[in-house]
Amino acid sequence: MDTPNDLPGAAPPSVPPVATAAAAPPGWEKLIEQFARDYLKDRRSDRRWRVFFRLAWLALFVMVFWALLSARNHAGVPTGPHTALIEVRGEIADDTEASAEHIVSALKSAFEESTAQGIVLRINSPGGSPVQAGIVNDEIRRLKALHKKKIYAVVEEVCASGAYYIAAAADEIYTDKASIVGSIGVLMDGFGFTGAMQKLGVERRLMAAGENKGIGDPFSPVTDKQRAYTQAMLDQVHRQFIRVVKEGRGKRLKETPETFSGLYWNGEEAVKLGLADKFGNLDYVAREVIHAEEVVDYTPKENVAERLAKRFGASIGAGAVRALQGMNGIR
Structure with missing residues (x-):
């Protein structure tokens, strides 16, 4: 026996709608499209700047090389x-x-x-x-x-x-x-702070191997022997100076x-x-x-x-040293 739904011309049964996780906000397709356009634009801009800086460095290297070469060639020699x-x-x-x-x-x-x-x-x-x-x-x-x-x-x-x-x-x-x-003439200058140290109650702790290793130290007193030795050395250089002047x-x-x-x-x-x-x-x-x-x-x-070349070389050298220190765990 046929049921009412099986009868010819009967309307199909209604199916309840499937519930979605969240209703999409209006205009979301346009937002995604705008985001994609902006992202591509930023990528192209970054690419252009990278190319620009690479060309700038290349131009700088060419200029440095040309200037060094022209300076060495003495173009102005008559x-x-x-x-x-x-x-x-x-x-x-x-x-x-x-x-x-x-x-x-x-x-x-x-x-x-x-x-x-x-x-x-x-x-x-x-x-x-x-x-x-x-x-x-x-x-x-x-x-x-x-x-x-x-x-x-x-x-x-x-x-x-x-x-x-x-x-x-x-x-x-x-x-x-x-x-x-x-x-x-010849001179050797310096400063001595021994008197000031005594007034301030500061003690100089200089340790050296060799009786005269600390000669000239501004925080230690100068002995008569050290003073005589230094003066003899200065006198010797002075005699060399005098001899050169007389010969010339x-x-x-x-x-x-x-x-x-x-x-x-x-x-x-x-x-x-x-x-x-x-x-x-x-x-x-x-x-x-x-x-x-x-x-x-x-x-x-x-x-x-x-x-510029010297500064650039020094910068590269310092960077290399830091990189090596980092690789070796040196601090």
């Missing part, structure tokens, strides 16, 4: 007769512009250049290391004998102590009437009791004492003495590219 200039400025010490390494390098280039008719050391320096000055003095005398070419010292503001040690090797010394010349100046030097006392004089007095020869500047010496008015600077100069 083909005609000229006066070679070497600057001696500031403190004479290792790792400065007036170091023996820089000055000697320039001296070699100038002496070996066949079109350089003469060499001028333009000096504006209060002095510095006797070791660095001695290296330059020895090299000047060696190159003069080897190449038979004259070298002149031109004093600007100051040519004192180690700077005069260098100038003494020149064939002639030119100065301005008001320049400062001389200070032929020869009979032109009018020695007085004050000549090697460490005093300094203006240019006018220096000429009278034979510490300098004549008055004159760079242009005068190039024009009237060397007879080559064109002046070419042989002084080594650290350009911007070299400074």
Whole structure:
């Protein structure tokens, strides 16, 4: 027997709707689409910036390489007769512009250049290391004998102590009437705090192997033996300085009791004492003495590219050290 639902034309039974977990908010498709567009846009922007920075680093490397290469090639070296200039400025010490390494390098280039008719050391320096000055003095005398070419010292503001040690090797010394010349002496300075420590009740605990290992320590008293030893060493270096000046100046030097006392004089007095020869500047010496008015600077100069390269190299080196320390667990 057929049930009512099985009868022809009967309506199908109603099915209850399936309940969803949560009704979707209106416009959710647009939100997802907008999110996708923004995400892709950010990814493309990041990609463009990465490419930009890579190209910028590449351009920087190319610029550094080109600048270093052009500096090494001496594009400005003349083909005609000229006066070679070497600057001696500031403190004479290792790792400065007036170091023996820089000055000697320039001296070699100038002496070996066949079109350089003469060499001028333009000096504006209060002095510095006797070791660095001695290296330059020895090299000047060696190159003069080897190449038979004259070298002149031109004093600007100051040519004192180690700077005069260098100038003494020149064939002639030119100065301005008001320049400062001389200070032929040697010093070693420092500070002592022993009296202040006693007043403050501070005890110095210095332990050393060797009776004189702590000599010069500012927190320890100086013994008579140590003082005598240091003075003898300074006197020996002073004698070396005096010998160099006498050899360089020869009979032109009018020695007085004050000549090697460490005093300094203006240019006018220096000429009278034979510490300098004549008055004159760079242009005068190039024009009237060397007879080559064109002046070419042989002084080594650290350009911007070299400074960037050094800083970049130092940064890379420091980063590598930190990475290695991290790998090895070093702190």
